[in-house]
Each structure stands twice: as C-alpha cells, then as structure tokens.
Amino acid sequence: MQKLRIAVTMGDPAGIGPEITAKLFLLPEIYKNASVTVIGDLTTMIDTQRRVSNKLSIRPVTSFNEKMTKGVINLFDMKLIKYGEVPLGVETKKGGKAQYHYVKKAIESALKGEVDAIVTAPINKHALHMAGIMYPGHTEILAKETGVKNFGMMLMCPQLKVMLVTTHTSLKSVSGLLTVKKVLEKIELAHTAMKDDFGIKAPRIAVLGLNPHSGEAGAFGDEEIKIITPAIKAAQKKGINAQGPYPPDTIFGKLIHKQSHDIAVCMYHDQGLIPLKLIGFESGVNVTLGLPIVRTSPDHGTAYDIAGTNIASVESMLTAFKTAVVIAQNRMKNR
Template sequence: VTTHLALQKVPVVLSREKVLEKIRLGYHFLKDDLKIKAPRIGVCGLNPHNGEAGIFGDEEKRIIKPAIAAAGKDGINCIGPVSSDVIFHQAVQQKKYDLVVAMYHDQGLIPLKTLYFREGVNITIGLPIIRTSPDHGTAFDIAYQGKADSTSMKEAIKYAARLVVAKRNKNSP
C-alpha cells in the first residue's frame, strides 16, 4: 500500500482509502490483464499477529478491516487481514490467493526476494502504460564490474510482452 517510506511513518500514512485503492487495482489487474475469472486477494495485517486485539496497534480494526469490507461490497473476493507471518505461505504453498496486498515495502518484498531473488519482476499497475522493471533496483554498486545478473531484466521484458499480448487481445474487436 505504501512505497519507500520509513517504517515509523507507515501507520500515519496508511488509510482505509489507500488500502481499498490497492485492493481494487490488484483485482482489476488480475481480472482484466491476467484474465483470472474469480481473483482471490489476501490482505496483510500491519502489526504482529494482526495487533493481538489492540495490544500491538489498532490499524487492522480501524483501517484494514473496513477497506476489506468495502472491497467485499464491490464484489471483490478479499480475505484479511491475515498476519504477514502466515499469508505468504498460504499464497505460495497453499495457492490460497492470486495476489497479496502488503501494507509496506519490505512486508511484501522480503518473501518475494526470498523465493524469487534472481527472477523477481516489479510491475506497476494502474498506469495507462505497461511498466515492468527488474526487482533488484539499479545496482549501481556493481555497475561495469561484470557481476550483474540479467535474469530479472529478462523476466521483466518477458512479462511486459505477456501483458502487451493480453492487452491487445482485450482491445481486439
């Protein structure tokens, strides 16, 4: 939901509207671009164990649950908040979700990079253009040293091509 932001600022910036917006963006990407007929979206909680009934925070109750309820009223199959120590196992190992909405940068990227470090792809959804990029960032620290691994870049190009084909098929008469 948030992007590159100090962790202490995440609860301040997080809002029901922002969570709902990301759920909707993810849903439309899955349904319209990836052609998943009935997308299943898992939504992370923010705090450890979803706040333990307010002991660790109330963002789940105040912000995340109302956003999930609003998404449900829109007809979006959206489950959560689910504790982030469980949700990625459910998504990857149990195939329970087609997409996971994380509340902050590292919450979503740690599991992705643990599982798919070399081939991870960043996809920016909600833009009028298709935008993919390698997941590892610029890697200026290893530029011109012959150490770079191009796998993520190749995967980003392949994924962009896949999205172009899907978009073309969607817009065909």
C-alpha cells in the same frame, strides 16, 4: 498474433542497466513475440556491447517499427552522453539527467501508441536528484507523465505477487499514511490487474495486517480494526474477493506453497519485499499498476559495485520482458 513493439530503456549509464539490456539480445526468447528497441545512448551501448559479446552489434534507428535481426540491438540514440562523460560505478549529474530522459521518451512513445509496452532498466535515485530531478523513482515519474493519481507498485516472481499500500517511506510513518480509502484503492488495483493483465477471472486477494498477529483484536494496535478491515468489507461490497486481514508471519507460507491467493496486499515495503526477494531475488519484477501504458522493470538496482564486470544476471530483466509481453497481449485481447 501481431508482434508487439517494446521499448527498453537502458537505465543509469553508470550501472548494470546497459549490460543486462545488451544481454537480452543474446536470448532467443525476445525475438518470438516482439520487436524490441532500446532507448539510450550509442556511446554507452557500444562500450557495453564490446564487453558483453562479439556476437552483438548495434543498429541506430529512428522509429520503433524496425525489423529485428538476431544479435542486432536496435537503438534509439538519444545523443545525451559523449564518450567518457559518465564513468562506470559513479553517480553523476549527467547520468542522472540522461536516465530520466530515456524513461520520459519511452513514456511519450507508449502514450502515442508507438510502442505497446516499456521495460525499464534500473535507475539511480541519487543521480536523479543530483540532476535536479526530484522523484523517488520510476513509479512516480510514470504516474506524473501519464497524469495518473491512483497507481501502485506490484512486485512479483513466479511463486508470489505482492501489492504495496505504502512504498518508500520510513517504518514509523506507515501507520499514519494508512487510510481506508488508500487500502481500498490498492485492493481495487490488485483486483483489476489480476483480471485484465494476468487473465485471472476471479482473483483471490489476501490483505495483510499491519501489526504482529494482525493486532490480536486490538492488543497490539488498532489499524486492523479501524482501517484495514473496513477497506476489505468495502471491497467485498464491490464484488471483490478480498480476505483478511491475515497475520503477515503465517500467510506467506500459504501463498507460496499452497497458492491460497493470487496476490497479497501488503501494508509496507519490507512486509512484501522480504519474502519475495527471499524466494525470487534474481527473478523479481516490478510492475506499475493503474497506468494507461504497460511498464515492467527488473526488481533490483544499478549495482555500481559490479558495473562493467560483465557478471550481472539477466534473469530479472528477462522476466520483466516476458511479463510485459503477457500484460500487453492480455490488454490487447480486452480492447
């Protein structure tokens, strides 16, 4: 099979992104199926490489087709940061601007067909905003730059996959944001991803209720009756095996321990993320669905409190990398 070309953005230069990016190159798994290029800044990566391991070195490159050598980090240097400009563990305007441009370069390269997938190290939302870049996070940047309107955030670990209908919003606003159309769109995105990206021929989709006991026939809320059930029925009419709405307090045991379904469509952020992070905190992966490109990311933040200490776990980053490989390979098969 042809080797994939994967771009890894180093994330917020003040966080643990550069560290977990460098640590990837100490792992034999990344050399098997892909040619990997880091998009970031040489000044930051040299500092990081020295802290992480004396078995690593850096080779500046100008394309994504360079041959890989074990222990050598191929780096596409964006030249955005001078030495000492972005201190570790501190939100800065300079760091916010740089992390945005790493992602933008990766997206542009994927859209041009120069890379087959992108893996993004964590960014800091407040640093983005300090730089005047007013996105809530990676997902919205990706959607804007690829021109996609219908997109979604899927989080996964080896035992569980969850799709979120609403994401970064207050709990009190969730009910007002739910519509039949929106729930149906997320069910469809989940169905397509399971088939095309993960090779599941007949995906089983669990759709969760919003309220305790899924509303108890309207006793605790009517969103299940008015919104969620009609969306499930509409999906079923399209040939999608969507079932529910399931009470959120009971379905996760069946999903995790009995593999009752392939993915859960959750109504709000913490409904899906609490169980997922409980069982897979260090192996969680964020996958953006609905894009014309492949994008994965570790499911954790910039961890300013441990930046520069060399104790950050690379597990989630490695799982994100492996997931990007799987998705890219499956999409190539389906072309």
